[in-house]
Amino acid sequence: MKILKFIACLLFGLMFINSGLNKLFQYLPTPELSEELTKVTEAFGTIKWLMPLVAIIEIVGGVLFIIPKTRALGAIVIFPIMVGVILQHIYFAPETIHIALILLLINLWIIIDNRKKYLPMLEN
Template sequence: MKYLKLVPTFLLAFLFLFGGLNFFFEFVPTPPMSENQALFFNLMVPTGFMKVVKILEIIGAVLLLFPSKRALSLLILSPIAINILLLELLVLGGLGAGPLLIILIGIIAYQEFDKFKALL
């Protein structure tokens, strides 16, 4: 039971680490993009914006693995997850991993609630 509560943490860390590293090393090829997708990514990638986001995803994923740094990790990853969800809804026109990321972050934030009490 003690290890069961770590499942959301490891799953979230894996998803963000995989997404961040895949941007740089592309072990899974990018599927064909719609017109809206291509327009969005053609604005974001050449400016270096996506590199910054992907580096933050990797840092956040690694920090999740350290119990004392989980709250900091959530502060880094939460805005990214919200933007992924908004991208899926507004640009892609459908849902992907965004809702799962938000749910996992919510579970971990609940588990780490004591660290966030001062913010309330």
């Protein structure tokens, strides 16, 4: 189980690192987007600091997620991005939501697995 968790976390982290680096350096070809999604992407592009911020969060969160000692923090850092990914798929690409759901399940698995580390934040 420990090896499975490490492999899942490694792949999860690398996917987010790659996604963040691609937002910054745009080295992967952009897939064909629907007209509606193109408008949304262009709207986000008008906020000049938004995509670099998301990219940095993805990179930092991905690195934290890979390292066992910082994995609990990485899971929390990535979670808001993961919510956005799920919503994006629900509204604009439901045919590929299975990939996003797998990533969400890995993220939730690590959050639940580390729940004791989060309890001090909830205490008075």
